[in-house]
Amino acid sequence: MIARTVSSSEPGPRRTVWSRAGEGLVAAARGLGFFGLMLAGTVPLLALVLIAALAFEVLGGRHRPLDMSRLIFILVPLACTVPAVRWLARLTRRLAGRWCGVPISDPYLPRPGGGVTDSWQRVQRRIGWLLTDPATWRDVLWLAVDTCAGWVLAAAPAGLVLYGLTGVIWPALGVQVVHTPLTGGLPAAAAVPVGFGLAALGLWAAPQALRAYGELARLMLAPTRQAELTLRVRHLAQTRSESIDTGAAELRRIERDLHDGAQARLVAMGMTLDAAGHLIDDNPAAARALLAEARQNSAKALAELRDLVRGIHPPVLADRGLADAVRALAMDSRLRVNLTNDLTGRPPAPVESAAYFSVSELLANVAKHADADQAWIDIRHEHGLLRIGVTDDGRGGADPVRGTGLRGIERRLAAFDGVLAVSSPPGGPTVANMEIPCALSSPKTSSC
Amino acid sequence: MRVVIAEDLFLLRDGLTRLLEAHGLEVAAAVDNGADLLAAVIGDRPDVAIVDVRLPPTFTDEGLRAALAARREVPGLPVLVLSQYVEQLYARELLAGGTGGIGYLLKDRVLDGAQFVDAVRRVAAGGTAMDPEVIARLLAGQPGDGALAAISPRERDVLGLMAEGRSNAAIAQQLVITERAVAKHTASIFLRLGLQPSDDDNRRVLAVLAYLGR
Helix, strand or coil: CHHHHHHHHCCCHHHHHHHHHHHHHHHHHHHHHHHHHHHHHHHHHHHHHHHHHHHHHHCCCCCCCCCHHHHHHHHHHHHHHHHHHHHHHHHHHHHHHHHCCCCCCCCCCCCCCCCCCCHHHHHHHHHHHHHHCHHHHHHHHHHHHHHHHHHHHHHHHHHHHHHHHHHHHHHHCCCCCCCCCCCCCCCHHHHHHHHHHHHHHHHHHHHHHHHHHHHHHHHHHCCCHHHHHHHHHHHHHHHHHHHHHHHHHHHHHHHHHHHHHHHHHHHHHHHHHHHHHHHCCCCHHHHHHHHHHHHHHHHHHHHHHHHHHHHHCCHHHHHHCHHHHHHHHHHHCCCEEEEEECCCCECCHHHHHHHHHHHHHHHHHHHHHHCCCEEEEEEEEECCEEEEEEEECCCCCCCCCCCHHHHHHHHHHHCCCCEEEEECCCCCCEEEEEEEECCCECCCCCCC | CEEEEECCCHHHHHHHHHHHHHCCCEEEEEECCHHHHHHHHHHHCCCEEEEECCCCCCCCCHHHHHHHHHHHHCCCCCEEEEECCCCHHHHHHHHCCCCCCEEEEEHHHHHCHHHHHHHHHHHHCCCEEECHHHHHHHHHCCCCCHHHHHCCHHHHHHHHHHHHCCCHHHHHHHHCCCHHHHHHHHHHHHHHCCCCCCCHHHHHHHHHHHHHCC
16 A cells, blocks of 8 residues: 555555565465464364364263253363454454454454453353353354365465475576476476566565455454444443443432532531520520521532532533633633634533533643643534543553543543543653534523 | 622522512512623613523523623623533633623532622622632642742632632631731732732732632
8 A cells, every 4th residue: 555655655666566566575474374374274274174073972972862051062172262363353353454444343242341260260261251151153154164265365376486496596507497387388488588577477466365364254253243232332331320220329429419518507507506596585696606607507518519519510511512611711710721623503401510520630740740731621512422632741641540530531531432542652642532422502592 | 789690490590680689689570581681781770680591491501602692792791600600711701801790600609698688799799709619629720830820828728718708807707817818918919920019909900810710
């Protein structure tokens, strides 16, 4: 691909021929690579054939009754072979993307989660996971197809080139080849041009053949529609239960805050007022002090309610939408924040809220850990995606795996099929990009 | 002094009216939405309008927009905006006009009647009354740039209290320093911000605007 781009910019047919030849050579070599992969694949394939034969024997194929207790003699070698099959299939997928320009995504079901401490049970689970995934057996099928026929597509161009070159090199070395299959009944001198011709044919065909091989691999190794749907359903089930958990935890927190905060203060206020009522005739001074205390309590209750509301749904977000809410956030931040925004409408309220709290968390992270002076926030909507970038000039080294805050943002966004990507090399800068698929509503017209 | 109130909750509207009347202010009109507020300030020409941020029909920042619209209709109309929460963003929008006669307070401040009425009078007289919480958030934010960066921490304290609308005497009492010291600080602030020694009240407003408007 790159070679082609370069060659097209260079004038002259000579250059084009050479770059094409180089391209063909690279493709032919890659074809050989796939051929090598096929050869490696024969080992687990052979092993599987043996295991199948063994299964027939062990499980009592002929006259003995079926003995399930011997299943272990099948399962263990199977569990050892299958990972090799998967590894090869995975490698083929990666290489198909890199070499053939045919990216193939993995079709596997996700690994079973933790929760089991017993190692034997864990092994059982793992075996079950490996063997019950249809994708595993499609991998095996691929190995079989590749071994029987697929490799021809990959290796043929390289074969042609090598075969053609023998016709050129042997005569050049002075070796008289009379019955070379290259020339057949022709005179020996024809070996050289025929050899050249075959090599050229091989080089010309190599990129196409490689591409075709990639397509074949995709046909067999890409996730089936059903596998895609299964993965999707699993993802949805997981994000749904996570959002429900998050929502429930949030409600518990609000309940606790109200119970310990405003509610308790109102009770105290009532008691103080009651006491003041009893004292007002006999000891007006003490009553006045109690009234002042009650007022203080009411102010505190209001402040607590205000903080609580901010945590549930910030007023500016409700009033003005995402951009102004982030602007208000930026004003309250210790950092110098530069905001660019090209939103013309408003995302759906839940998306807006998730985006706001994510930005809020990211800004708080920057202020707390990044040792930064400035941050840049970029909000845009393009190709049906709400995109928000938060960049800082800090020291970098943020790790999404370790930081619970970043994990929380991922969970928050996942509920809307949104994603977070963080790049934070040591020494900075840290760039966090969020994407949430959503549509914008038309801009709200002022009713004033 | 004549006041127009825009507040949609009956209890608060009624309470505010009684509080103001108890302190000798006249409530010319008490309305419950933005459109009526506009009609009232044009018709009654009050000395000050007290406006709740959240008003029908949108219950978002209707009141804020109505207040800004009222100031466009009646230039120089002193407006005191009340809210359950305060935002720097809104404070800056209110002050963007560059003139005084602006207040922005939490509704909680009504609890201290005398102080609240004081703030109303100050705003009506063309001063400012910024809620201490706005000031606190401003101080917690980034260090200023340009002229404001040169201001010493003590001068910042003074400027913050000035933004709340306190007099020199009140500032002196709060910071436990002499009134002369406060005067020295304010002079220094005016100098740093490049404000000419003209009318002192106006300079105070301008200093606060420079402080909040950055």
